Amino acid sequence: MKKSHIHTSEQLTRAFRAARGNAVDLFAYGTLTNEKYLRLLINRNVRSDPAVLYNFMCISPSWSFPFIVKQRGAKTTGKILRDITVDELKILDDFEHEGNMYYRRPVVVRTGDLRQRCQTYIGNITAINSNISPGVFFEDRYIWYVEKKIDSILADVETNRPGLDRRVLHELMSSAVDSIIQSHFDGNYVCGYIMMQALEEAAPPRLVETLKNQELLPYAGNYMRLACQHIVFNQFVDKIRHEHPESLRVSQQYFQHGMAVLLAVLLYNRKKKRIDTHFKRLRLDEIVGGRGYRDYAKCAIDVADIEYDSSEMDKLIMMLHDHWTHNPTPLGAELEFSNLGARAVYAKPGEDPVYDGFNWFWDFDMVQRTWKLGGHIDSHRQISLGHKRHRGFLEYALGRFQILGDLSRPLFDCPWAMSLLINELVKFLDVMPHSLHISMELNAKHRNISSQPHDHDDIACLLLLGGDFQRSVNNIMREWRIFNNELDTNFEHSLHFSDRKYHFAKPDQSVKEASEVMEYKFIRLHKTQFDYETLISTLKGYQLHTHARPLKNTRQELPEQIFLRHWAERPEPLAQKAIDSFVEKVSLGLTEEIEAEKPSTEISRITEKLHKTLCDKNSWLESELNTR
Numbered sequence: 001m002k003k004s005h006i007h008t009s010e011q012l013t014r015a016f017r018a019a020r021g022n023a024v025d026l027f028a029y030g031t032l033t034n035e036k037y038l039r040l041l042i043n044r045n046v047r048s049d050p051a052v053l054y055n056f057m058c059i060s061p062s063w064s065f066p067f068i069v070k071q072r073g074a075k076t077t078g079k080i081l082r083d084i085t086v087d088e089l090k091i092l093d094d095f096e097h098e099g100n101m102y103y104r105r106p107v108v109v110r111t112g113d114l115r116q117r118c119q120t121y122i123g124n125i126t127a128i129n130s131n132i133s134p135g136v137f138f139e140d141r142y143i144w145y146v147e148k149k150i151d152s153i154l155a156d157v158e159t160n161r162p163g164l165d166r167r168v169l170h171e172l173m174s175s176a177v178d179s180i181i182q183s184h185f186d187g188n189y190v191c192g193y194i195m196m197q198a199l200e201e202a203a204p205p206r207l208v209e210t211l212k213n214q215e216l217l218p219y220a221g222n223y224m225r226l227a228c229q230h231i232v233f234n235q236f237v238d239k240i241r242h243e244h245p246e247s248l249r250v251s252q253q254y255f256q257h258g259m260a261v262l263l264a265v266l267l268y269n270r271k272k273k274r275i276d277t278h279f280k281r282l283r284l285d286e287i288v289g290g291r292g293y294r295d296y297a298k299c300a301i302d303v304a305d306i307e308y309d310s311s312e313m314d315k316l317i318m319m320l321h322d323h324w325t326h327n328p329t330p331l332g333a334e335l336e337f338s339n340l341g342a343r344a345v346y347a348k349p350g351e352d353p354v355y356d357g358f359n360w361f362w363d364f365d366m367v368q369r370t371w372k373l374g375g376h377i378d379s380h381r382q383i384s385l386g387h388k389r390h391r392g393f394l395e396y397a398l399g400r401f402q403i404l405g406d407l408s409r410p411l412f413d414c415p416w417a418m419s420l421l422i423n424e425l426v427k428f429l430d431v432m433p434h435s436l437h438i439s440m441e442l443n444a445k446h447r448n449i450s451s452q453p454h455d456h457d458d459i460a461c462l463l464l465l466g467g468d469f470q471r472s473v474n475n476i477m478r479e480w481r482i483f484n485n486e487l488d489t490n491f492e493h494s495l496h497f498s499d500r501k502y503h504f505a506k507p508d509q510s511v512k513e514a515s516e517v518m519e520y521k522f523i524r525l526h527k528t529q530f531d532y533e534t535l536i537s538t539l540k541g542y543q544l545h546t547h548a549r550p551l552k553n554t555r556q557e558l559p560e561q562i563f564l565r566h567w568a569e570r571p572e573p574l575a576q577k578a579i580d581s582f583v584e585k586v587s588l589g590l591t592e593e594i595e596a597e598k599p600s601t602e603i604s605r606i607t608e609k610l611h612k613t614l615c616d617k618n619s620w621l622e623s624e625l626n627t628r
Helices: 009-020 035-042 086-096 125-131 138-154 166-172 174-185 192-201 217-243 258-270 272-282 293-307 310-323 341-346 415-428 456-466 532-546 559-569 576-593 601-626
Strands: 023-028 048-059 067-085 102-111 114-123 331-337 375-378 393-398 400-402 433-441 469-471 477-479 498-503 515-524
Touching (some): 067 125, 166 174, 166 217, 217 258, 310 415, 331 415, 415 433, 415 532, 456 515, 456 532
Antiparallel strands (some): 048 067
């Protein structure tokens, strides 16, 4: 008898289980052969052996995942996954959409010289074609799988509203959902019980209880409108992410929602008048008796469904594609808003008639509504668990996906896109803009932020480019942010012009694993359209060339900080030589960034624009000083 027909008792037992036992062997030929992906799904390493399936052809089209179909004489190579439990098989069935996109069927494979009965997934070409759009990766399907799992848990959450759309619960708990998904991607499997606990803790407020506080009643309608505005925006983000996964793909280094955030705010602003009309019609800007928080959310989701425009989105994606330029340096931004300006952190109750200095931000669950934009209230105090309620600026810390713990990722590597997003967010939010921080992650070559002092003319050029020049009450021209002490810290009261920071993407990261960041804090955020692209590129080129030190809170101010205070109090035009020298440093830094021997056409365009802008602003300042 040939060896191929000899079966041990263990092999016979495995074959029996493959047919009807508590564990099965599964033939994998595509996604499931990737050990990393398989571990994400069932949370363990699986023993496997190489195997061949005869009389089936594996098709791997560019528009889909691999699948097999019967084909006499064909063969498919893969591996046999040993001892998959019933519970694990249910997980894999859910992931593969068994019964729809794939059918799990018994087959016989060869492992070496032996024949082995097992099971495998056979493709349903029609269903795969209709369910998998071009550009879909494993990561996309995995996110959808975890979301489906979460939705099944949400189905058991008591809503007190018969027939309430589960999308409402998904929206209201979306930051918790995102954290669960990210935990799975990080290899930290979250069981159903823990999911339920996390989702219950993320439950929205009960308006009946919230509105018992008489102090917040004058502001309640404004907060509900703000919440609904962000719900519509969030829905746009989710629709874009599911409709265009191939256009939004970024590496894990970046905030996964960054591209969708930009596209969503572009679409929202194009539909803003129509959305405002819906809000008025549905009375989403006022408190309506008997209407709960979830009811407002349902109305806002309905508005998003009405106003989302797939054809408009296609045009926006094409526009981004035509203008996008990739650069080696990842970027981030923080935008501060307040109707009270610099008084935001010292505001008295009722001084802000619209939001009361965002004192009631937490009562209306606004952290959950704004999390895709890194929304929180910045009182220029340390963020900590159980922090005391306080007034301050509404800040969008773009790319920050967890406020407590300060976890964040950069958003883009394209200054043009960052400039576009900043301008669009100012249009989106009906609150006066105040200040802007721009940050850049420094790669290994440029990692060393030295103790090198800044040339005084260079930082005057930075102020001329990104500062805010106003006349004081006695008609004297000032650079207002520094003169008005807006850059002074609460404790040392020293000038906080720039800072060296570390961005952590995971809770357990050490400083060595974190990303080193240089952040410039002096920039005024403008109400009208502003060219932040040139400013961002300038900051990047300047820092990469000079490696200059941060100018932050110190007990004794550095010479540059003293100079900045004097210059802001009495700005003086710069010599042409100083402007030329500064622009040359920026050009050298941008050329070093791309590791080129000479400036590219794009760098030349940027530096020519920078030179003209500085010369124009310098001439304007000189003219203003001559007319005082």
